[in-house]
Amino acid sequence: xxxxxxxxxxxxxxxxxxxxxxxxxxxxxxxxxxxxxxxxxxxxxxxxxxxxxxxxxxxxxxxxxxxxxxxxxxxxxxxxxxxxxxxxxxxxxxxxxxxxxxxxxxxxxxxxxxxxxxxxxxxxxxxxxxxxxxxxxxxxxxxxxxxxxxxxxxxxxxxxxxxxxxxxxxxxxxxxxxxxxxxxxxxxxxxxxxxxxxxxxxxxxxxxxxxxxxxxxxxxxxxxxxxxxxxxxxxxxxxxxxxxxxxxxxxxxxxxxxxxxxxxxxxxxxxxxxxxxxxxxxxxxxxxxxxxxxxxxxxxxxxxxxxxxxxxxxxxxxxxxxxxxxxxxxxxxxxxxxxxxxxxxxxxxxxxxxxxxxxxxxxxxxxxxxxxxxxxxxxxxxxxxxxxxxxxxxxxxxxxxxxxxxxxxxxxxxxxxxxxxxxxxxxxxxxxxxxxxxxxxxxxxxxxxxxxxxxxxxxxxxxxxxxxxxxxxxxxxxxxxxxxxxxxxxxxxxxxxxxxxxxx
Amino acid sequence: xxxxxxxxxxxxxxxxxxxxxxxxxxxxxxxxxxxxxxxxxxxxxxxxxxxxxxxxxxxxxxxxxxxxxxxxxxxxxxxxxxxxxxxxxxxxxxxxxxxxxxxxxxxxxxxxxxxxxx
Numbered sequence: 001x002x003x004x005x006x007x008x009x010x011x012x013x014x015x016x017x018x019x020x021x022x023x024x025x026x027x028x029x030x031x032x033x034x035x036x037x038x039x040x041x042x043x044x045x046x047x048x049x050x051x052x053x054x055x056x057x058x059x060x061x062x063x064x065x066x067x068x069x070x071x072x073x074x075x076x077x078x079x080x081x082x083x084x085x086x087x088x089x090x091x092x093x094x095x096x097x098x099x100x101x102x103x104x105x106x107x108x109x110x111x112x113x114x115x116x117x118x119x120x121x122x123x124x125x126x127x128x129x130x131x132x133x134x135x136x137x138x139x140x141x142x143x144x145x146x147x148x149x150x151x152x153x154x155x156x157x158x159x160x161x162x163x164x165x166x167x168x169x170x171x172x173x174x175x176x177x178x179x180x181x182x183x184x185x186x187x188x189x190x191x192x193x194x195x196x197x198x199x200x201x202x203x204x205x206x207x208x209x210x211x212x213x214x215x216x217x218x219x220x221x222x223x224x225x226x227x228x229x230x231x232x233x234x235x236x237x238x239x240x241x242x243x244x245x246x247x248x249x250x251x252x253x254x255x256x257x258x259x260x261x262x263x264x265x266x267x268x269x270x271x272x273x274x275x276x277x278x279x280x281x282x283x284x285x286x287x288x289x290x291x292x293x294x295x296x297x298x299x300x301x302x303x304x305x306x307x308x309x310x311x312x313x314x315x316x317x318x319x320x321x322x323x324x325x326x327x328x329x330x331x332x333x334x335x336x337x338x339x340x341x342x343x344x345x346x347x348x349x350x351x352x353x354x355x356x357x358x359x360x361x362x363x364x365x366x367x368x369x370x371x372x373x374x375x376x377x378x379x380x381x382x383x384x385x386x387x388x389x390x391x392x393x394x395x396x397x398x399x400x401x402x403x404x405x406x407x408x409x410x411x412x413x414x415x416x417x418x419x420x421x422x423x424x425x426x427x428x429x430x431x432x433x434x435x436x437x438x439x440x441x442x443x444x445x446x447x448x449x450x451x452x453x454x455x456x457x458x459x460x461x462x463x464x465x466x467x468x469x470x471x472x473x474x475x476x477x478x479x480x481x482x483x484x485x486x487x488x489x490x491x492x493x494x495x496x497x498x499x500x501x502x503x504x
Numbered sequence: 505x506x507x508x509x510x511x512x513x514x515x516x517x518x519x520x521x522x523x524x525x526x527x528x529x530x531x532x533x534x535x536x537x538x539x540x541x542x543x544x545x546x547x548x549x550x551x552x553x554x555x556x557x558x559x560x561x562x563x564x565x566x567x568x569x570x571x572x573x574x575x576x577x578x579x580x581x582x583x584x585x586x587x588x589x590x591x592x593x594x595x596x597x598x599x600x601x602x603x604x605x606x607x608x609x610x611x612x613x614x615x616x617x618x619x620x621x622x
Contacts, residue, residue, distance in 0.1 A: 029602060029621045030569050062567055062616065 002026070004091030004098055007105045007134065008084035009125035010069075010076045012289065013330075013337030014250045016121075016128025018105070020070045021081065023088035028064030034085075036069030039077040048079070048110050049086045056114035056162045061093040075334045077289055079109035080119040083138065086110060086161060087168070100168040103135040107143075114161040118142035123253035126150040127246070138164055141175055148177030149249060149264050190235045190267075194405040196225045197393055203229070205388035205498060207409050210236035211416035212477030213431030214470075215323070215345040215383060217308075219373075220390020221355050226348040230304045231270065233346060235406045236413050237301070239266040244300045247340060251299055255292045269301030271343075275311045283318050283328050283341075290330035290337050295322045298343035308347040309375040316380050319345065323383045326434075342434075347384065349373065357392045385433070385470045386498045416480035432477045437469035440476075446486065453493045463499065471495040515559025515605035516543055522603065522615060528553060537586045540579055545587060551597035554584050559605040569604035569618060577622040 004023050009016045032046040054060050067085055069076055084106040090096045107125055109117040122143040127150060129137055136154035139147045144157035156174035158164045166172035196203070202218055206229055209216040216233075218226045240248065245266045252258040273281065273294045280286060284293035295303060303319075305311060322328050326342035352364045352372050362369070420432050423444075429435050435444075454468045463471065474495035475487035482491070520530055523546055531552075532545040544555040556576070558568040577600070584598060602621040606614040 029572055029618055030567055062569065 002092045002094055004088050004096070004101070006084040006088040006091065006101045007103075008081050008107060009105060009128050010074055011078075011121045011124055011128075011254065012074070012335060013339055014124045014247075014254055014292075015338070016125050016131075017071070017074055018128060018132045018134070019074070019076065019081070019084075021084050021088045022068045022070065023085075023092040024066045024068075025061045025089065025092040026063050030062045030064065032065045032067065034067050034069075036072045037075045038069065039075065041079050042076055042081060045079060045082045045085055045110075048112060049082055049089065051112040052082070052110035052114045052161050053086050053090065055112060056160065056165070058090060058095060058162075058165065059093065061089065065089055065092075075289070078119060078121075079117075080107050080121070080125070082110040083108040083116060083158075083161065083164065087164070090165065096165065096168050100170075105129045105134050105137045106164070107138065108140040108158070110161055116140040116158050116160055116164070120256040121250075121254045122146050123149060123246075123258065124250040126153060126155070127250060129153065138167075138174065144175060144177045146249075146253060146258055149246065190406065191228070191232050192406045193229075193232045193235065193409055194403045196228050196232065196403065198403075199225055199229065199390055202226075202388040202390050203404070203409075205386045206233055206236065207413060208474065208477055208481065208498070209233070209344065209346070209386050210409075210413045211432075211481050212385075212420070212474060213344060213433035214385035214474055214477065215347075215433075217347040217349070217376075217381070217384045217387045218390055219349050219351055219387065221357050221359065221392055222350060223357070224390040224393055226390055227306055230272075230302070230306070230346045230348055232406060233304075234268050234270045234302050236410050237268045237344075238414055238417055240268055240300055242266075248299050248301075251292050251296050251339060255297060257297065269298055270304060271298035271301065272304040272306060275305075275307055275315075277315070279315060279318060282315055283322065284330050284337075284339055289334055290332055292339045293328075295319065295328060295341040295343060296339040299340045301343060303343040303345050305345065305347045308349045309372050311375075313375055313377060316375075317377055320379055320383065344433075345384065347376070349376070359392075382464055382467055383470070385474050385495075387500065388498070412481060415483075416477065419480040419483075420476070432473045432480070435473060435476075437466075437472075440469060440472055444476075444486075446472075446492075450487065450489050450492055453489065453496055457496055463496070467499060471499050474498060511561060511607060512557075512559050515603075515607065516557045518605055518613065518615060519555065519557040519603040520544055522617065523553075523555060526617075532587070535583075535587055537583060537590070539583045539586060542580070542583050542587060551599050552584075552588075552593070553599045553601055554580065554587075555601040555603055556580055557603045557605065559607060561607050561609060563606065567604065568606055569602055569616065569621075572602050572621065574622075 002025055006021045008019045010019045034046055050060055087106055091098050091101055109119050111117055118140045122139050123146050126147055130150055130153050138156045138158055141157040141159045147155045155177050158174050163172055167174045220226055245264050271294050282293050283295055284290050322341040328341045329336055329338050352362050352369045354362055354364050356362055421430055457463045458468055475492045478491040478494055479487040528546040528548050530546045535542045543557040546553050558571050560568040599620050600622050602618040604616045
């Protein structure tokens with residue numbers, strides 16, 4: 001007979017919430033009563049926990065057991081509470097010292113024989129535990145590498161329930177994580193920009209997009225290197241900051257896609273889904289609490305939309321809000337979750353369905369041509385800052401030496417980013433693409449003479465007000481790349497040239 | 505009487521002995537009506553205590569106390585009403601207990617009393 005308390009973490013998206021598990025044993029017929037909004041998987045943990053405890057050779061109280069998960073209004077899902085529930089019951093039964101359980105978060109699913117199974121989302125759980133100033137955490141051994149990414153926490157890995165119980169009695173030492181092998185897998189061979197033949201315009205567009213964080217549309221006949229360029233685009237981007245790398249790892253952890261190598265990868269992600277994907281796979285979804293989708297898995301990286309006109313229009317248009325907000329909010333009956341989704345969009349498209357090597361050979365009726373690229377909606381294209389036409393390749397013998405390698409372009413991109421970061425120092429944004437329009441127009445206003453091309457284009461109805469803001473950002477990026485203090489009229493005109501709707 | 509009935513009878517005897525030892529007065533045993541049977545009806549001189557005795561010889565099919573499920577609890581309530589009516593008892597507080605008896609062969613009999621179990 002007694003009362004005990006253990007701790008675990010419930011996830012809402014990538015945000016964790018510390019959950020207090022109270023257990024009261026005694027005063028009634030044998031049975032387990034689980035209260036505090038558990039979902040189906042958590043309800044089943046009653047049977048798992050009991051079998052695991054009995055099969056680990058520990059006594060199970062033959063009395064009424066009430067397990068309460070608090071905060072009671074928060075919906076709790078999944079099997080990660082098993083370990084904490086088992087320890088709560090045993091502690092209430094007097095088999096475990098309560099003092100050892102204070103300040104300790106327990107995570108893991110129990111197998112019927114007492115083995116501890118890994119669960120999804122260990123990393124965000126640990127981030128929440130750290131934010132709540134918990135001292136130590138026990139995770140399944142299989143998740144130890146992932147858990148090691150979070151510092152300032154004592155992390156322990158257990159293989160079985162019995163190990164945890166002996167450890168709580170100070171009779172056993174649990175495994176500790178090894179040192180985090182920082183970015184060892186980052187040196188993987190990335191395809192080099194030098195492989196792409198010709199395409200100076202598109203190359204420059206890629207460079208500008210990488211330097212300023214702008215979105216990019218590549219249009220050209222098949223076989224001219226659209227996909228090649230997009231794949232090499234990630235190589236131009238700077239490595240992720242530790243905070244961003246951790247945020248991305250947290251998203252991957254919730255999605256169950258974190259490679260268990262124990263390394264915090266700092267290479268920006270490239271997510272290139274096939275156009276047949278579902279809405280839920282794109283923006284996130286699933287039953288109960290929604291899981292992250294492709295836009296979130298591309299956080300701080302690149303979402304590559306290949307063959308964009310083949311995509312269902314509602315999918316492309318679903319990208320509009322994440323493009324503006326840098327996040328997706330998914331509302332379901334069981335609550336709203338929020339996932340970061342600050343990605344760079346790279347679209348690739350053929351100019352028409354028949355897409356011959358030379359556009360002049362096109363046999364499509366003009367209506368069909370218009371319709372094809374018309375599938376990319378105006379509002380979406382308005383958010384794309386750079387449009388580049390890919391030209392047919394006329395000779396394979398182009399001197400390969402002439403093509404700049406990734407390293408050369410990347411050096412310029414990093415220098416431009418550094419210049420931008422210094423200018424925006426002390427603000428929330430790092431790249432030109434993230435700067436709010438009002439700041440750009442007021443605090444960093446350019447002389448009227450410089451922005452005149454924008455006024456002209458606005459008056460002629462060639463761009464929208466948002467388009468003007470976006471062209472202004474591109475102009476700043478061009479200035480950063482050119483090593484100038486601020487853009488001049490030429491650079492604003494160049495920015496407008498890359499925006500030109502006629503290219504699309 | 506089958507073997508299980510002998511076991512049940514033995515369990516009930518043990519339970520009655522135990523309850524008497526706790527200071528309760530047994531009023532009736534194995535009272536039957538068309539709904540079923542009450543094992544032990546007793547009183548602690550304040551309220552009526554209706555006691556269900558469940559005896560098992562092994563835990564192979566679960567603990568004896570686990571066999572008292574909501575359906576069984578409902579039936580016992582129903583029979584208690586019939587008992588109260590049959591004996592013309594005026595309003596009285598009623599408590600429902602369960603006594604679980606585990607009589608494993610070759611081991612001492614274990615008994616657990618769950619007062620106010622449902």
